[in-house]
Amino acid sequence: METIRHLLSVKYLFNQYPGAFTSVLAYYLLGGIILIMLVAVVLKMSAKKRDTFAQKSASKLFSLAWTMGWIGIILWIFRQINVFYLSAPIFWLIWLATGLFWGVFVFRYRFFIVPKRRAEIREAKSKKDYLPH
Numbered sequence: 542m543e544t545i546r547h548l549l550s551v552k553y554l555f556n557q558y559p560g561a562f563t564s565v566l567a568y569y570l571l572g573g574i575i576l577i578m579l580v581a582v583v584l585k586m587s588a589k590k591r592d593t594f595a596q597k598s599a600s601k602l603f604s605l606a607w608t609m610g611w612i613g614i615i616l617w618i619f620r621q622i623n624v625f626y627l628s629a630p631i632f633w634l635i636w637l638a639t640g641l642f643w644g645v646f647v648f649r650y651r652f653f654i655v656p657k658r659r660a661e662i663r664e665a666k667s668k669k670d671y672l673p674h
Contacts (some may be wrong), residue, residue, distance in 0.1 A: 581606030
């Protein structure tokens with residue numbers, strides 16, 4: 542509990558020179574960021590063969606993963622080379638909050654808006670089949 546309190550303290554978050562990551566977890570973080578970016582690229586390529594909703598969902602996920610991935614890699618590099626002020630841990634917290642906020646919109650689109658739109662299109666198509674030409 543004391544460690545979490547320290548990590549969220551103002552003194553730690555705004556430390557202009559926190560030093561490089563010394564834990565092996567930092568390399569897992571970098572690997573995870575790169576893995577998410579690669580998965581997004583593969584999903585975007587595979588969605589080209591499907592409908593427009595799948596393409597748009599994959600495009601939104603790709604934009605999220607690619608943008609947040611590169612920002613995460615840049616923040617990781619800043620921390621490793623101890624860039625003054627730019628290696629402050631508050632930037633990681635802002636990065637995480639932004640990624641989660643953006644991810645909620647992507648998730649909402651994929652799992653709530655797309656099924657609703659597909660149902661509307663199916664319904665409109667079934668009505669159109671019964672209308673005279």
